Amino acid sequence: xxxxxxxxxxxxxxxxxxxxxxxxxxxxxxxxxxxxxxxxxxxxxxxxxxxxxxxxxxxxxxxxxxxxxxxxxxxxxxxxxxxxxxxxxxxxxxxxxxxxxxxxxxxxxxxxxxxxxxxxxxxxxxxxxxxxxxxxxxxxxxxxxxxxxxxxxxxxxxxxxxxxxxxxxxxxxxxxxxxxxxxxxxxxxxxxxxxxxxxxxxxxxxxxxxxxxxxxxxxxxxxxxxxxxxxxxxxxxxxxxxxxxxxxxxxxxxxxxxxxxxxxxxxxxxxxxxxxxxxxxxxxxxxxxxxxxxxxxxxxxxxxxxxxxxxxxxxxxxxxxxxxxxxxxxxxxxxxxxxxxxxxxxxxxxxxxxxxxxxxxxxxxxxxxxxxxxxxxxxxxxxxxxxxxxxxxxxxxxxxxxxxxxxxxxxxxxxxxxxxxxxxxxxxxxxxxxxxxxxxxxxxxxxxxxxxxxxxx
Numbered sequence: 001x002x003x004x005x006x007x008x009x010x011x012x013x014x015x016x017x018x019x020x021x022x023x024x025x026x027x028x029x030x031x032x033x034x035x036x037x038x039x040x041x042x043x044x045x046x047x048x049x050x051x052x053x054x055x056x057x058x059x060x061x062x063x064x065x066x067x068x069x070x071x072x073x074x075x076x077x078x079x080x081x082x083x084x085x086x087x088x089x090x091x092x093x094x095x096x097x098x099x100x101x102x103x104x105x106x107x108x109x110x111x112x113x114x115x116x117x118x119x120x121x122x123x124x125x126x127x128x129x130x131x132x133x134x135x136x137x138x139x140x141x142x143x144x145x146x147x148x149x150x151x152x153x154x155x156x157x158x159x160x161x162x163x164x165x166x167x168x169x170x171x172x173x174x175x176x177x178x179x180x181x182x183x184x185x186x187x188x189x190x191x192x193x194x195x196x197x198x199x200x201x202x203x204x205x206x207x208x209x210x211x212x213x214x215x216x217x218x219x220x221x222x223x224x225x226x227x228x229x230x231x232x233x234x235x236x237x238x239x240x241x242x243x244x245x246x247x248x249x250x251x252x253x254x255x256x257x258x259x260x261x262x263x264x265x266x267x268x269x270x271x272x273x274x275x276x277x278x279x280x281x282x283x284x285x286x287x288x289x290x291x292x293x294x295x296x297x298x299x300x301x302x303x304x305x306x307x308x309x310x311x312x313x314x315x316x317x318x319x320x321x322x323x324x325x326x327x328x329x330x331x332x333x334x335x336x337x338x339x340x341x342x343x344x345x346x347x348x349x350x351x352x353x354x355x356x357x358x359x360x361x362x363x364x365x366x367x368x369x370x371x372x373x374x375x376x377x378x379x380x381x382x383x384x385x386x387x388x389x390x391x392x393x394x395x396x397x398x399x400x401x402x403x404x405x406x407x408x409x410x411x412x413x414x415x416x417x418x419x420x421x422x423x424x425x426x427x428x429x430x431x432x433x434x435x436x437x438x439x440x441x442x443x444x445x446x447x448x449x450x451x452x453x454x455x456x457x
Contacts, residue, residue, distance in 0.1 A: 005056065009176050013060040019079045023056070025132040026278065027087045031055055033281030037177060038092040039241035040232070042307055044181040051086050051093060057172035058082040061190070065161050065168060068194045069208075074158055080137065081148045081162045085169065088123030090264070090277065091285035095242050099249045102335055103265040110269075116150075118267050122277065124150060129271045130278075157199055160208035165386045166197070166221070174224050177232060186228035188221045200389050209389040215400050218386060222396075222403070226375040234372055240309050240418050243366050244300055251363055252289055252297030261289055261297070296363055303420070310366065310418035313352065313433055314440040318369065318413035321441070325448035329415050330369050340451040341367050347443040348417055355436060356421050367444070369415040376406040415444065 003020030007013045015023070022028055031051035040047040062082035066075040090096025100118040113121055124146045127133055134142060148162055161168055171190055178186035196214020199206035210218050232238065252261040264280060267273055290301035303309065318326050332341045342362070349362035376397055386396035397403045417440055423429040450456075 007053070007057060007060070009057055009172070009179050010060055013056050015056075015059060015063070015079060016076055019059065019076055019083065021136045022080065022083050022133070025130070025136070027126055027130055027133065028052065028055065028083065030278055030281055031086060031089070033283055034089055034091060034093055035282055036093060036173070037181075037232075037238070038095050038245065039304060040181070040235075040238050042241055042304075042309070043235055043237035044183075044232070046180045046182050047177070049176060049180045051089055054172055054176055055083055055086050057176055058085065058168045061168035061171050062161050065194060065197065066158075069157065069197060069199055071155075071157065071199075074155070077141070077144060077148065078158055078161050078168075080141065081145045082168055084127055084133070084145055085123070085149055085162065087126050088119045088121075090119070090122075091280055091282050092242075092245055095245045095249075096265070098246050098333075099253075099265040100267055102250075103253060103262070104267040108268040108270075113269065120150065121269065122267060122274065125269060125271070125274050126278065129274055155204055155206065156201075157206045157208045164208065166193075166208065166210075166218075170225060171221075174221075174228055177228060178224075181232055183228075183232060185231050186224045188224045189217060192217045193221055198389050200387075200393060207387065207393075209387040209393060210396065212388055212390055212399065215388065215396065218396060219400055219402055223375060230372055234370070236312055236416075237309065239368065239370070239416070240312065241304060243368050243418060244304055244310060247364070247366055248289070248297045248300040248304075251300065252294055255296045255363065256294045256298075258289070258294055258297065300364060310364065311421050311423070311429075312416055313419050313421060313436055314348075314415075314417035316415060316437075316441060318415055321415070322445055322449075324452065325445050326413075328448045328452060329444065330371065330413055332367050332369050332415070337451070339456070340447050343447040343450075344444050347447065348419070348440055351436060351439045351443065352419050352421060355432065358421075360419060360421070364420045366418040367415065368418065369413070371414070372412040374406060374410045376403050377411070 002014040002016055003023070004012050004014045029052070034051045036049045036051055036054050037047045059079045059082040062078045063075050066078050090100065097117070097119045100122065104118045106114055127142050127146050137145070148158060160166065163169070171193070174186035174188065175190065178184060193214070196210050196217045198209055198211050200209050201207050249261065249265070252258050253265070263276065286301060286305065289297055290305055291298045318329050321329055328337065328340065331337055344367050345365040346362040349360045349365045352365070353360045387393045388396055388399045390399065423432055
């Protein structure tokens, strides 16, 4: 007997009763309060879907993949792993990942944990310690799920279904995010894609590959991922709102020094941390921290609530900067570069204060750099490529005429500046940005050169 629920993306989602029991647990239900795309609804009003919706979709797709490949005995394992893969997410999904990486107490982690992503360690800790999950799955199955979500399970194909270049996670979020954002960029033929998958290799060592006849279907999937990244995940309002939340957290921890916010992200691998962490979602976060008693953090979050967003006052490709500073410009978000980033933001705040004839707080000026990988490189997942079941197997990139013609080395890298300014018209915006462009680039290059020369910014 299966549990069924109607889903706007996949129609009816069916899960075995043994797996569906997980849906009712507190760690899974918490995901109803965490938006899949953080504050993307500020630009795509329909983007109100949650990690809970996505989790059900991923479990559904994972089960379809396993059964279509004849892996019936392992289907429930991958469905369990798919259901639990996001339970380590904090408020506003991926925004919390940066805070966890920045503020985790690494002195309390084991040596082998220090190289792992903190949100993945949180997920593993929840599965290891939550009483509801342990009661339903048992210790052995919980350990199998952790292994599948972490270092990898015995069968490579199972791992590829849960985490790989063609995994169920990507398949669901492309279709789901496209649907709720009201765009077509991420649409692909999921059923034809599943018909194109095959297993190659000895029993229990099979690898997930694509049939040579399925190359065009995979081209559609990879292009969907690329276009959704360019047009939705890298939309300027999405970038600005994400960076406002990140900066609000940094100000709340480092300037306002609010204990409750400090504790939220100071992962120490303890069961006590996990219990507190699982009480947080987006709504509680905003209620607790968008408050007047937190002068910096609260003020920035209140701007988000009222949609008084920071404005993009500068954007430039990194290749337009001096060659000797490009690497540092792309690394401005790293903790070890806090000083140079702060120097840039202070100088830009001064420039804009003069230009706009108003006092601009440097804490609310944000330097942000990011990249968009070439469509060819984006076909991979953490350097693992898609294999085509030829004899011997070859990479998808070499077998696809379309992708073989793309220059892999080409990558778009940008640095942008956001600030609390406003303009009444597009013409005024263009005038202000043109006026500030040269001075901002000079401020960025100057601060980077000083840092590289060992001079305190």
